[in-house]
Amino acid sequence: MTSLSKPDPGTSARPTMRQVAELAGVAVKTVSRVINGEPNVAPATARRVLDAARSLDYQPDLHAGNLRRSDRRTRTLGLLVSSVDNPFAGAVHRAIEDAAVGRGVAVFASSLDDDPDREREAVAAFLRRRVDGLILTTASANQAYLEPELRRGTPIVFIDREPSGVEADSVASDNFGGAARAAEHLLARGHRRFAYLGDLHSIQTARERRRGFLDTLGGNGIPVDDVPAIQDLHDPERARQALLRLLDGPNPPTAVFSSQNRVTVGALHALRQRGHHRDTALVGFDDVELADLLEPGVTVVAQHPEDIGRIAAERVFAKLDGDASPPQRVVVSTTLITRGSGEIPPPAV
Amino acid sequence: MTSLSKPDPGTSARPTMRQVAELAGVAVKTVSRVINGEPNVAPATARRVLDAARSLDYQPDLHAGNLRRSDRRTRTLGLLVSSVDNPFAGAVHRAIEDAAVGRGVAVFASSLDDDPDREREAVAAFLRRRVDGLILTTASANQAYLEPELRRGTPIVFIDREPSGVEADSVASDNFGGAARAAEHLLARGHRRFAYLGDLHSIQTARERRRGFLDTLGGNGIPVDDVPAIQDLHDPERARQALLRLLDGPNPPTAVFSSQNRVTVGALHALRQRGHHRDTALVGFDDVELADLLEPGVTVVAQHPEDIGRIAAERVFAKLDGDASPPQRVVVSTTLITRGSGEIPPPAV
């Protein structure tokens, strides 16, 4: 009993302005005017059009309109982070979204896993979809490839890491300062044997934190060459193993600085595993959930991802609104939160 | 010395296929063929076109092409969650993205804060951008408004919460079973005085967890009406306050079940604040980072957000590939992870 010549009866075609116009007995242009709230439409006509649109469940095609519209705005924004399931990225993402909804802007998100190739692909994927702006946690050493896009006026704001090889806005934490603060904090407790656990050396932010930590130690009479500075720790597991090796080694550190939230989690596991969580100091860069409930609580240099996200979005929208000011580097300060782990003194000799 | 009549010299226009065609000395259709890897283009021509495209930094406009293309696919997908900075949502998001990249599909994400109005707006925003499919953590009691869109063949997959008022695919945890398991676990330790800390009653998932927990208690001779079942706890702070009130009350629970990760975090704070973290049992639904490092470790009914996300994305893509099977409700099992807090016995009387 099913019809053979017709298309699947359970399927209906998506209505266009044309069907709405036909149903309402007006021209498509009039539908366009009503949908876009343009003036000079008779109230009775507007009502007929809206009724027709509602009864067909009409949704205008934003991209088709955009093709002809003069402002050429897709009301879409692209966000690129290391991974959308990293809590830092999640908080940044949320702040961006909050700034965007009010403007009717939708947000694309993409995880790069700190892979430069993936970055190129993801950026291209967004540009082919004509995003109005990009907010980028770059994974590459040089972003000169963005030069032509910037010249076209597309706002691109770097977050967490500053641009290289290209002039663009950026919003990032005070990485050097925060790491220096951690070093000072540990030095003040009398520590002399440190360890640095860092993320990929290819990441500008990771290098800044390393420099902030080690320079401050060096400036305070610690022979920096003797400080084990393990890098390229990108996940908790590798961080855990790296710290285990140090703890099992000949000259275990009495104070550890972990440069990133995943690394901090790994370090916590290693300390606990060796039973050193109460006698080895730890300061982490970037806060971790439940850090306050651990025993001891985890002392961290907290970042402010909500501020970073909000400011980055504001920069993008300002540029879209015509702000032609030169690129700025916004630095968001960090906050040292003392909870216990960073205040553990070195063992009495 | 700046030119007055010309547009900002630092700004260049975005090239279209036309400029590429002109530069390469061919027709736009030939450029189209090369860009899309269609056959029957002379190698020498293809090379000229690619050179021209590269030198102009040409990026095809996906949406313009999509307008005319027969498959009408934007290679875009919309994800709606309660908040992109919730770890559960982050893990789901990541899994979806991983399934999508290989197909060249970009992912929109939107936070609904469990607000039904926001859901309608966000869904409309995505549909106006012609996403190929939706993955939705619904915030509304009834999703009949999606009926026309489903009839048009748009794949819509519900995650975490099952649809109501509409027939659609869903992928969710075994909420009833997981909560029942938590109840059994606590009953087996001999507890008789329980408390249930739940999320918004408007959320189907929250009701299921409540039912799973309370029904199991009831089935084991606990007078359910006496069990304080606090609902509508949507953030850690409210959960903390609610549990504090119970702990300070006349008949404090010896075992607590928290139905969601934010609520678990609040409950942990309350227990710690009153010094009851070592004598009051706690089982949480959904895992929490660092739960294993707390003392005691936090026993949880873990969900598998990666599986939920992956399966949801696979369902969407299967439908896009022509799968016409009727809507299914996929249930993903949960895993009880015992870490200490759930194994605390009731105090000896």
Place this chain on the structure above:
DNA sequence: TCAGGCTTTGACAACGATGTCACGATTTGG
């Protein structure tokens, strides 16, 4: 009453791409 203005409406081209089709050039096979 009628010129001049404003309001309301629609015809048509255009946006950037692709599907269709047709045409000339080249290759193939008998």
Place this chain on the structure above:
DNA sequence: CCAAATCGTGACATCGTTGTCAAAGCCTGA
């Protein structure tokens, strides 16, 4: 060596919408 098939290319219409412009209808005031 020629008919037929194949290859390489481009002209043109079209997708769903909005900008431009013109025209018809209505009011206003002298």
